[in-house]
């Protein structure tokens with residue numbers, strides 16, 4: 001009998017996985033993708049939406065339309081997973097059996113977990129751009145904002161695309177300068193981390209940029225409470241930051257369904273998985289990919305892309321009864337939009353933090369790592385086309401390998417601590 | 418960086434004073450480290466967090482965040498800040514003899 005491969009989640013990672021599997025198996029596997037809705041949002045576009053730089057409708061396409069012919073798309077909410085009986089249960093009671101299960105349920109935003117965050121002021125002076133609705137409402141609020149304290153707050157890690165809040169701060173600076181009111185707006189970036197970014201070399205570069213744009217950074221601030229009426233962020237150790245407009249990046253957790261299986265996820269609901277094979281630590285025929293996995297890599301679409309190759313080859317190995325291959329190295333590649341039509345690019349993995357250099361070709365580039373350039377900005381814009389046309393179909397990206405390359409990188413900058 | 422304990426066994430610490438090798442730690446070291454970091458006597462509640470911290474690190478290879486501590490250690494976040502003022506995750510890690518927690522990228 002053909003193996004039955006069931007994928008929960010038809011977002012970036014689930015779609016990539018399904019299309020890659022369909023290409024290697026053709027009709028020799030029954031591939032099913034389950035998602036609760038048929039609206040695939042290009043999430044990187046949410047960064048630009050609040051500034052009126054992109055139309056919300058342009059960011060949404062049908063999930064099903066991104067899947068190759070032959071892949072079975074099911075609309076439904078997965079409510080339970082039974083790893084013993086090897087089946088998933090949909091709301092309404094239907095059961096879908098699997099031989100291999102791929103969990104690609106992404107990350108869930110949990111604004112309700114921070115006291116007061118969704119209370120008075122929510123969607124009036126407290127917004128998030130991490131959802132389509134939130135980003136659209138924030139766009140309208142920014143239009144009417146003509147002075148005061150804008151605070152961008154990352155409540156806690158992990159979050160999707162950890163550089164997005166910084167990019168938002170840079171774009172806000174640009175936006176208010178264009179409107180000629182920058183001198184009336186104070187921008188403050190408040191983070192739970194002990195620096196703008198966790199990796200030293202990159203942190204130096206980004207801190208310099210923030211200072212140059214007159215963006216204040218407050219670190220090690222663990223938000224305990226948001227007071228929307230009084231316009232106050234209060235930390236667990238009783239520090240306060242005042243705001244007129246708050247842009248929050250709420251807590252993230254794994255899907256609720258992960259918690260339905262004891263031992264499948266960690267304390268905040270991300271699937272415990274081997275960081276190089278992506279196999280779940282609970283069941284050998286369960287795998288996790290993308291934001292849903294608790295591997296110590298960034299939660300980014302580029303990561304899901306680089307993981308795709310490892311996952312699909314390991315599913316094949318598993319079904320043939322062979323040993324798995326630990327080939328995922330934590331490779332992450334992100335453009336960091338810095339405003340004024342410029343961007344930085346970072347490329348790193350589990351072992352090597354982001355450093356300057358040339359990418360993807362050593363000595364040639366044409367993209368420059370960790371330095372602002374116009375070309376990097378064009379790369380960021382081109383990512384939208386690449387996302388729909390290469391990434392989701394599960395095709396390789398020209399010139400960019402799944403494993404991170406050391407060539408072209410200024411590794412001498414890494415201190416030997 | 419290597420220092421030597423009063424009992425003479427060498428310990429490897431990072432520049433901020435976190436243990437690089439958890440196996441070099443033992444329970445008698447907790448009180449002195451706590452005192453050095455401005456915490457008085459360690460109570461049962463402190464130990465609950467310290468033990469949870471060590472156990473998580475030794476089983477998962479990474480130190481829990483404040484949020485995870487608040488959810489899983491049995492001590493709510495507000496109390497964590499009372500027990501370990503300023504940075505509960507970092508302070509408890511230091512006292513528990515495990516490497517510095519890194520905020521996940």
Ligand SMILES: Cc1cc2nc3c(=O)[nH]c(=O)nc-3n(C[C@H](O)[C@H](O)[C@H](O)COP(=O)(O)OP(=O)(O)OC[C@H]3O[C@@H](n4cnc5c(N)ncnc54)[C@H](O)[C@@H]3O)c2cc1C
Pocket residue numbers: 008009010011012013014034035036037042043044045046047076077078079104105106107129130131160161164255257289290291292299300301302303304333334335
């Ligand atoms: C503002 C912003 C900017 C970003 N910028 C970038 C960028 O520049 N570059 C980059 O690489 N990445 C970026 N990202 C991150 C990127 O979008 C995500 O990492 C990526 O989409 C993760 O893919 P995923 O498949 O794991 O999760 P998702 O794409 O979120 O998909 C998860 C899917 O699972 C479904 N699902 C979950 N639970 C269930 C259930 N129980 N039953 C049925 N269906 C379920 C959901 O409906 C969803 O469709 C950005 C993200 C944001 C929010």
